[in-house]
Every structure is written in structure tokens, then in C-alpha cells.
Amino acid sequence: MYVKVLKKVNDKEWKLEIYHGKSAVLYTETKxxxxxxxxxxxxxxxxxxxxxxxxxxxxxxxxxxxxxVLLVLGFYWFRGQLRPYRRKIRMITGCALxxxxxxxxxxxxxxxxxxxxxxxxxxxxxxxxxxxxxxxLTRNRHLFEIFYFIALGGAAQAILTxxxxxxxxxxxxxxxxxxxxxxxxxxxxxxxxxxxVITRRALFKALVALHAxxxxxxxxxxxxxxxxxxxxxxxxxxxxxxxxxxxxWYFISLEAVVLVIFGLxxxxxxxxxxxxxxxxxxxxx
Numbered sequence: 001m002y003v004k005v006l007k008k009v010n011d012k013e014w015k016l017e018i019y020h021g022k023s024a025v026l027y028t029e030t031k032x033x034x035x036x037x038x039x040x041x042x043x044x045x046x047x048x049x050x051x052x053x054x055x056x057x058x059x060x061x062x063x064x065x066x067x068x069v070l071l072v073l074g075f076y077w078f079r080g081q082l083r084p085y086r087r088k089i090r091m092i093t094g095c096a097l098x099x100x101x102x103x104x105x106x107x108x109x110x111x112x113x114x115x116x117x118x119x120x121x122x123x124x125x126x127x128x129x130x131x132x133x134x135x136x137l138t139r140n141r142h143l144f145e146i147f148y149f150i151a152l153g154g155a156a157q158a159i160l161t162x163x164x165x166x167x168x169x170x171x172x173x174x175x176x177x178x179x180x181x182x183x184x185x186x187x188x189x190x191x192x193x194x195x196x197v198i199t200r201r202a203l204f205k206a207l208v209a210l211h212a213x214x215x216x217x218x219x220x221x222x223x224x225x226x227x228x229x230x231x232x233x234x235x236x237x238x239x240x241x242x243x244x245x246x247x248x249w250y251f252i253s254l255e256a257v258v259l260v261i262f263g264l265x266x267x268x269x270x271x272x273x274x275x276x277x278x279x280x281x282x283x284x285x
Contacts, residue, residue, distance in 0.1 A: 048111045052167045056238060060168035064177050068159060068184075075185060079192040086193035093182055093189060094136030100179040101129045107171060122217050122228035124154045129179055132186035139190070145202035146209045148187040153261040155184040163235045198269040203262060210258070 055061065075082070082089060101121060108114035121130055128151050135143035159180050166172035190196040218231045227233055234241045234250070244253035 047107075047171050049166070049170055052170055054162065054164045054167040054173065056161065058167075060173075061162075064168070065159065068177070068181050071181070072185065072188070075188065076192060083193055086189070089193065090136045090139070090189055093186060094133045097129050097133035097136070097179070097182050097186065100175055100182065101126070101133075104175055104179075107175070117224050117226040118228075120226075120228070122220060122226075124150065124213070124229055125158050125180060125183060127213060128154060128183050132183050136186055136189065139194070141196070142205075144187060144190050144196055145198065146206045148191075148198055148202070149206040149262045149265050150210060151183045151187050152265055153258070155180045157240055159184070161239045163239060198266060200266070203266045206262060207258070 105114070105119070108119045113119065121127060128147055131143055131147050132151055134140065135147060159177065162176060164173065164176055168174070187196075214229055214231060217229050220226070221228055221232050227235075230239075230241060233247050240257070241250050241254070244250035244257070
């Protein structure tokens with residue numbers, strides 16, 4: 001992933017540096033910017049401060065992980081008490097997912113970081129952000145059956161090993177973990193508050209959908225010279241892919257990991273069927 005970094009030279013000029021991940025600078029240029037609010041706040045507050053790096057499993061990351069785990073456990077523990085408010089929870093979460101994606105696009109443009117090679121919502125969790133928002137707003141069962149697996153598996157991996165450069169308390173850090181938390185809880189809202197269930201057919205549907213998405217994104221990567229979904233090389237930051245072998249052989253290992261993760265996610269529903277109660281709750285709230 002290519003990353004643009006702005007560093008303040010003086011009150012009127014900023015130095016633009018382009019990195020590949022966290023590696024050496026590939027390009028540098030000093031230029032004058034006309035966004036006065038960027039000049040005033042970018043380095044002083046939380047909107048854009050490249051000097052504040054993200055440290056995987058640093059204190060901020062560990063605190064965030066603990067907070068997310070506690071929130072999910074609390075949601076499960078109080079799911080019965082939350083059921084009367086399930087429509088509000090569903091609608092607010094669905095809207096929040098869409099808003100977080102739009103805010104990220106605004107941030108890309110405002111900070112001069114928008115590029116087709118890395119700013120489109122074509123990462124798996126970027127796709128899930130939009131799909132889960134629509135899923136919650138419309139209660140679409142087909143999207144639920146697909147993104148139950150993709151959202152839980154993908155968001156959990158992203159939260160644990162983020163492909164992230166900016167540290168806390170910057171906007172990009174907050175948006176990243178907020179968006180992935182919302183992605184993670186989206187299918188749980190329908191499971192725990194609406195009694196949606198997963199069938200064996202849904203498991204196969206999700207596997208087919210995941211490969212279809214990767215197939216389309218791969219050709220978009222070729223056309224743009226991009227690396228969405230890491231289909232052309234590994235990310236520049238540590239990730240699960242580092243344990244799966246070199247490119248392109250890690251795709252074989254990744255297939256096995258996907259099968260295991262999807263299988264584990266299906267286990268809570270193994271032997272169950274979509275009974276009359278789940279069908280009935282689909283028409284309520």
C-alpha cells in the first residue's frame with residue numbers, strides 16, 4: 001500500500017512524502033497548501049499527524065482490543081434487555097457504518113490522500129462496511145448469510161492485526177477501529193436481537209461469494225495497479241499473511257484458514273434449522 005505523508009515545513013509549506021507501507025521514501029516534494037484548517041490543525045490535533053505512528057500491541061492497541069471485547073460481551077450479556085430497542089440499535093448501527101465510510105472518503109480528500117489505488121472501498125472490510133450497513137437498514141437475509149462469515153472473520157483479523165499507520169488518538173485510528181467494531185457486531189445484532197440463524201447452505205453461499213468478490217477485485221487491481229484485498233502482494237504492515245508463506249503460495253494456506261474460520265463460525269448453528277420463530281421475527285421490528 002502506498003501511503004502519503006504530509007510533514008509541516010513552515011506555516012505555509014508542507015513536505016509530501018510517499019511511502020510503500022512503512023518502507024523507505026519513494027518520492028518527496030515540498031508544496032504550498034491552501035487548506036487553512038489543515039495547516040492549523042493537521043499536525044497539532046488529531047486529524048493528520050504522521051509522526052504519531054501506530055504500534056501493534058502497544059498500550060493504545062491493547063486498550064482498544066480490551067474495550068471491544070468488553071463491549072461485545074456486554075452486548076451478549078444484556079441482549080435480552082436490549083431486544084425492545086432492537087430497531088433503534090439496528091438503524092443507528094446501519095447508518096453509522098455508512099457514515100464512517102463517507103467520513104473516511106472525506107478524510108482522504110481533505111488530507112490529499114485520495115487515490116484510486118488505495119482509497120476505494122474494495123478491501124474486504126471496506127466492502128463489508130457498505131454491505132453490512134445495507135444489511136442492517138434493510139434486514140436483507142441474503143446479505144446476512146454472506147456477511148455473517150465475512151464480517152466476523154474479516155473484522156476480527158483486522159482488529160487484531162491492523163493494516164494501519166496512524167496511531168491513537170488520530171481520526172484514522174478511531175475510524176478504523178470504530179468501523180471494524182461496527183462490522184463485527186452487525187451480524188450479531190441480527191443473530192442476538194432478531195434470532196437470525198445460519199444454515200449449511202449459507203456457509204457454501206458465503207464461500208462462493210468471497211471467491212467471486214476476490215475474482216472481481218483481482219482484475220480491478222490489475223487495471224489500477226493496486227493491491228486491494230492483498231491479491232498482488234502482502235501488506236506493508238505485519239498480518240496473518242506473514243505466517244502463511246510467500247506470494248502467491250500463501251493463497252493456498254489462506255484457503256485452509258478461511259475454511260477453518262468459516263467452519264468455526266458455523267458451529268453455533270450446526271444442527272439448527274431456520275424454524276418458524278426465526279421466520280416470524282424477520283417480519284417484526
